[in-house]
Amino acid sequence: MNKYLEQLVQLSKYDGKISAFEPQIENEKAKLSVFLQTADSISTQIDAAYAEIDDLKSKRTKNNIHLAELKTKLEDISKKHHDVQNEKELKALQLEEEIAKEQVSFANEEIARLDDLTVAKEEQLNELKAKLEEEKEQISELQVAVDNAIEDLNKDRNNVYQQRSVLLEQFDNKILTFYEKIRRWAKDSAVVPVKKQACCGCFMKINDKTYAEVIKAEEIINCPHCGRILYKEVETEEA
Template sequence: MNIYLNQLVQLSKIDQEIDEFGPRIEKTERVLKLAVEEQNAIEEKLNGFDAQIKEAKLKKSQHELHLAELSEKIKEIGKKTSLVKSEKEQKSLQLEEEICKEQCDFSNEEINRLENLIESKQALYDETLKEFEKAKAKVEATRESISSEVEAIEKERAEVYQKKQALVEQMSQKILTFYEKIRKWAKNTAVVPVKKQACYGCYMRINDKTYAAVIKGEDIITCPHCGRILYKETQEQEA
């Protein structure tokens, strides 16, 4: 085979290898991404419970304040009652006292309800907190394990880059430019084998004359249909 063609076949295989590293790293990192997403979802739930607890506590303290005010008011009504002269005045104070007591009942009921609410939300919060700690530990473990995996892949990638560098240094600039031009649109199929007299880039049958030239392997031949560089696979390359 023509030495330039042989270099092109090697180069295209190395480029294919290089392009496979991206998806490999992505696949590894996806595991971490999923673990982080799970942790975030649990944290959101946790924050929701926390906000509900805070809101209930605030409402409870407002009712407690109101109760204190009401009890002051009832005391004052008691004082006034001891000083009243008319029955009308007494009735009006009685009515006022009744209203205060009703409000006290309402606030006490509310405090009771809010305390139950706080208790149940706190239980949910505690349970979710355990879940969160577990998810966090999983993220940390995953981060650690993938960092060594990614490191191994990066090392492999550096080696392939080195192999490419060594090959490119030996190649003619003109041929490299020609290859890169085809690679721009053909990506990893810039250099393709011919099988059963068909181009393995566009899968079209090539004419006898082109096919004979490809088999000869003396020149760099491109597919008459798509323009990719063609070569005949040797036994060794197929293996």
């Protein structure tokens, strides 16, 4: 194979590898983000549960204040019994007392209901807290794995960069400019193999004459359709 072509094939492979690292790194980070989102959603639910419990407790306090008022009222009514002058006054007082007692029992029922709700909410809160702890543990375990994987990927990437820069030292400037020009639009497929007599960049069939030249590999041949640099892959490397 032409020496320049050989270098181009190699350079293109390095560039392809380098481009593939970023999505791999993103993929590693994405593994963590699912867990972080779950933890975030649990935290929001915990905040909401705290707010609901606060609300229930403040309602309970209001009922307690109301109960104290009713107690005072009932005491007053009981004192007034001594001063009752006639049947009419007695009936009015009894009615007032009845209403106040009803209100007391209603407030007590309401307090019991609020207490039940609070207990249920607190149970739910504890479950959420346990779930969050579990999630946090998984996150810190996963964080280590993700950090390690990213570190490995960065090491590999630096190795490829290193190999690439060694290769570039031997490169002819004109050939490199030529490659970069195609790469500007073809990205990582500036240099592509020919498979089944078709360009692997644009997938169009190439004519016999060009194909024969590609197989000879004495010169740098461009795809007549798209302009990418073509080469014939050695059989063992072919998929």
